[in-house]
Amino acid sequence: MKTPFSRAALLLSLTLVAAPAHAAETRDFSIAVLPDTQNYIDYTHQKVAGFPFDGRDMFLDQLRYVSSRLKSQGGDVAFVVGLGDVWQHQSLEMDPDHVARSFKRAPNPVMDHEFAPTPKVREIEMPTAREGYAMLDGKTPFAVVPGNHDHDAMWTDVNHPPKAVVKGPEDIGMLHAGGLTNFDAVFGADSAFFKGKPWYVDSHDGGADSAQIFKAGGYTFLHIGLRFDPTNDSLAWAAEVIRKHPGLPTIVTTHDYMDNDGRRLPNPIIDNNAVDPNDNTPQMVWDKFISQHDQIFLVLCGHEHGQALRTDDNRFGHKVVQVLSDYQDRHQTAIDAGVNNPYVGIGDGWLRMMTFHLGDATPTIAVRTYSTVYNKSSRDTAQYAAWYKAKEKPALSDVDFHGQDDFTITLSDFRQRFGKGS
Template sequence: MPGGSYLTYLTERAETHMCSPDHRPDTPRAGADRRLFLRATAIAGAGSALAAAAGAAPAAAAPATPERHDWRPDRNSPRFTLAVMPDTQYLFDSATINPEPLEASLRYLLHRGRDENIVFMSHLGDLTENGRPNEFAAIGEAFRLLDTNRVGYSVLAGNHDIKSSTDDQRGRTPYLDTFGPKRFRGSPTYRGATPDGYNSYHVFHAAGRDWLVLALDWRPSAKGVEWAREVIRRHPKAPVIVTTHELVYADREGDEAQFSEFGQRLWDELIRGNDQIFLTLNGHYWPAARTVRKNDDGNDVHLHITNYQNRYYGGAAMIRLYRFDLARNTIDVETISPWILGRAEKQELNELEAQEIELTGPQERFNVSIDFRRRFAGFAPVTPRQPRPASRMLLPGTLAYWRFDSGHENGSPLTGSDRIRDLSGHGNHLVTATAPGSPAGMLTWSDDHHPDQPGHGSVRMLGGKAPLRGTYFRTVADAPMNTATFRSGYTLEVFFKLPAYWESGRNAWSGLIGRRGRNGDAGSTIGDPEEPVAALNVSDAPAPQWAVLPLNREGIATNWGDELRLDTWWHLAVVNDGSHTTMYVQGCPVARNPNAKVTGIGTLGLEWLVGGFEYGGQLDQVLDGWLGDIRIVAKALPVSKFMMAD
């Protein structure tokens, strides 16, 4: 065991810190106080279910009772959890067998598996203290909880599980008898092992893709390392997590992790040359620590050590939860003790337990920022979405559909003779209009587009307000849509992007799409009569705003979105079901959608503007940005039918 005697550690810690009469921290109790203490863990609800597993006090070993659970992770959600359990050796030490903490952690995975979308668990070795048959019999029985429910997990041998002076060619051992390939034949994630049985690999499916876990022996031989390389080669698009017992360590709490001698060898022989390896996990040493190193491709590899055998009750089978969130490009890491949590449900905790329910230091609770798409691009690039034909976008009720992928050369200007044809077939065509005094070349074709846009093209508009300039679009004078009232509902969709230099003073309140005509002339008696009857704008934030004079009200009704990132393509939709209007950004509803009843869109029979905004019946602003596909449908569409989704 590195770092000295566990008994010595506990004695010194008790004498100098926790058990001193002058240092008696408040003890969390079951109920509201404990839940407040655990507010970040979101596991209070599982406590009562785990309490039975924990027991009222340490007790002699008892066989684990297999339980049946509905283990079905959501394999397509962008959020999933990988559980990690380090050294449990002091719970399985000769005649001292205490499986309760480990069973509590395994039951946590079963009880919380669906809520936290736990897809896999990795044990980091040193399952036992001496590698004896009775120790392995006890821990093997505990792991039946996962086997019975076909939960994917991996184990590997630490230096206490086998003779530490040997490598993976050591032959038969109690470890191999208990956790060898035979055990995993029914596992949903197990894919194979080295002929010696000491190195294995698993594949779990999460966030819509396969992830590869290598569980490497305490000392993989040259054959073992070459086997690992070959496994990676056979899975060329899978991100890889390497688990092994020893790799990095830190001398003191707060130190950055560094390679051990063996860890440096494994880095040089396996990790640095395989770009698919983005995360490594190991135990063996303490304190917990981490570091980041660049591989041969110049990409980050995150190297983490987690081990709590030096803490109360041998670490109490504490688990670390790696909560992957591909939508946020983040891994949120948390460290908890389900066993102590279960005990807190039944009784007051002792002073040592009270400090171990959840570890909140910077090495136990932290976030890892990873741009997953960019990090994995070298071996699994995202295939750009192909253009979709216009006919596929013509849903029943489509009144107008405009797109800008007509094959013109990127950067070439639009001329007065260029007409944007309404692909719906209803004759709502667009023609260009220019603010007086504007220079030429203010409206050009562009190849830029939203990645989920059906048409792979856009128009680049160089408009502004001070001074007023730019070229925009309007519907033809006889367009049927000019008089449409949309009494039964509508869906307006537009793809757009604002430039990085966008400024509120020059560009605020530019229109994406709207309808000409003063709302005062259309019967409004409330608010500013100079506002147009309908306008989907970009405010000064910049944020999207839909302001419309409905048929059933005497004033403007408004929906507001949140602030938009610049130099980013967005999909914006406004949906009215005949009674209420909801704005969506990237298919997500915004918060400021009013509950007021709104029906239809007021009209004076005038044209619609695209990229232009009127105030007081006069052109007031021209968009500075990019416009992609635009569709208007005379009914409410579900998100699943938006252009970015269909």
Template structure:
């Protein structure tokens, strides 16, 4: 953090304390206080700070495969380590929080952003160095870096020896599981950790890089060309959407041309702020300033939790004070109550990142190869249709062959002059690398669909022992519920009335896997043992996204799956088989009262029907 004359305007912008933390903050704080009361997060005495033999032996083991993990960030702690007023309690509380919540938060790493101390003096470093032994004893991965108060601020990373380096130099990190290496001067380090099934890097850089420092950083990035990088340094962002002069230099000389760097973290200035810039590859780099030393008790070693969720494509950021949380049971003073958890927009927010897309320039995920038909013909397969091997835009004509060899071939039916075309677009987990593009329209009815040929064995099948029906589909941006709703993905023709089952609507088809006006998949059928229609409902499926559906009946009950996940509205009533009147099945078409009523508007990928219940692990998207 800068001296007061460097930061005069920032003192005039001290953030208003977040006294009204809101319901979410209250609930989270309450939960943490409960954990503190039962898990020992409360402020420890000096004697309690020493680990037990059991805790020494217990090593740090984050879940490296989980697609949800947390990076902890600690900014300027300098006021806690200022000459005669050294107070280790707040930082020890934060470090203990990481140990206590490491498993449930899946905390993989801690990054300190510099200005560990106020004066860079040996006693100050001795105190904070001892505090960090809490992590050393458990093998927790962490990084530190020198801020301007930790070293002579007029020097760069070629300054030579210092109390900082004596405490947090190579000797401390050598042999640590996450330590990758250090520059020859010792002031720049890189750290590698495993999370979400891949390697990540924290590149921790000195307060001021020399030419040698820049060269070293570039060499580290070159040695790890496929590793996403979080760059930490003491100074970079000065306020929202603004870099400092040195921060601009870092951007120009290092960050902009290295696409691997997707996130930067720095302290030094206050209040907290953010910037986003496009790098030379045209990708966003998120640059975050976090510093709370201007707040009560010098920030009380407050920590930020960066919760990565690769499935949701977000980083959820939250700021908490474990030291104050741990004191709550004894009663908090007025300022502590305001600081227990920060809930302002600068302190709790979400960063949206499509990680696969963002990292594709330097670490593309190889596309899954097409799988041969033979691999999909599991025992009990009665029909398998796939639509690869044709040029984009080529019109479908004639017969589409059933690849199972069971004779359930498809023939083209056109309505109102509509066409059906081949496409190479497909679900990333689909066995066949192709699809059919349907262009159905409700009024006037127009399009083209496929139906099984007369005499196909599938037409009379009743599946008394169970079945699995799977399909991949994707709806385009111009899908309109007024003209495209209730089109069938896979349907069976013949009505309930024709089968002598007149409960509910007798004109509805005997079986249909359709998409509602809200793009919800619905499986509506008349089982052999029921007069009425049994329906399974999925949730709304967004446009321009490939989806996999599976309907599974084990001879007693039917379950609808979306992307291999069971939906909530699966009826519990016994359902046996499927009623048939010997008429064809349709792909992309839906009949009502025995006449074609709607045609799919979207793409349809591989479709498979198996005369038994398959486990999720045997679905086509596995």
């Protein structure tokens, strides 16, 4: 039977049908988010130290997984960000700057035992961090922000000492983190990872705060990484970066920003602002910086164990989505290996993949949580709630707990603010 269409017309019709799907695909991309990796890298969590397995292998497997999914390797990941607390230990009792400013250190029987300064942070932990992130070097834009553990020192302030008898976290006293010489050696602006990279567009204080540009989904994005409890100078620098890059959709990452109830509260045992007024609490960071700049539409953070999501209007009436992810306290892998101490956290390989669908009628971000240990997403892990819910969100149903790590964010005003892209 003779077809009513010519071959040329048929090919044209197929092209027209296929074009929208192809266009939608090109607007999709992912950001890989690596929550606190300190317990993998911790030198005490390795076989040589008597631990039943090498935690570092979990960290390196995470970076291998992310590297395999990079756009430059044929995947969908356009940007990678580490949320801080890359490693665990410190090398100094107090950093020189705080010594010069007459801060005083109080003895702390708990913290001085668990986090006594050690050369092993430089001998074992920092080299492992460098080895992992080297898998991204030259392949993609990425950022790592310093957490409290990445500082050179983490000491107890003499004005906030521990109680005579420590029965719980509330009795430990107030800690302060200071000095970033170690962090700069691996992730500073002059490190091999970032020096001379065209997408690494600005830095402050040697790279303690940093800015990156990446292109994906038809847009150019600005990312600003801020240190733990950023200083007033950090926030002033970040505001200037935004002024230099007007109109770009902007993501801000900082280590400590909200707890797993979504509250912008400082950690009760390490609040730099409580010790040094030059540092800012999470709420101050919102009030002074994030809410004041309309380009910022997304905030990422770690530090507080668990997960949370909140959305607030900035002072311009536009939405700012704020996302917490931190799995360092998870330890099913340790339990399975015979470690019966409930205080030994590992992380179990969980990381976040945030997939942007900017070709949708209303742009969305699909947030999925994936373990490189179990090679499964949280949604596909039958034991997920049984393993983790009681410690993280005990009041939730199993279904709702799954929803904490597998959900979709609607960017309702993204196009209004940033246009249709290219």
